[in-house]
Amino acid sequence: MGKSAQKEKIKWLAILFLAVGCFVLALTTQQVLFNLITILLAIVVYRFGQPILFKEYDEKRKKKYEEAIKIRQAAQEAVVSKKVFKNKKVG
Incomplete structure (x- = not known):
């Protein structure tokens, strides 16, 4: 600074x-x-x-928000594609 x-x-x-x-x-x-x-x-x-x-705080908050958006989109894609709910056959 x-x-x-x-x-x-x-x-x-x-x-x-x-x-x-x-x-x-x-x-x-x-x-x-x-x-x-x-x-x-x-x-x-x-x-x-x-x-x-609050420049540093805003930058950290923005970074966390962007990461949360990425995680939310990945979770949404997994639910829509039903990959989460598929059972694996043990056998």
């Missing part, structure tokens, strides 16, 4: 922790303004920071 990518990740983590801090502050003080700030920061992080913050 390059320095610029590391800086971007730190920036988005700081914004995310700021949103969490505003959320906790909103809970303790019951101020609507902090809730609005939290919602705004959460939307910004979700929209622009999510690909940077």
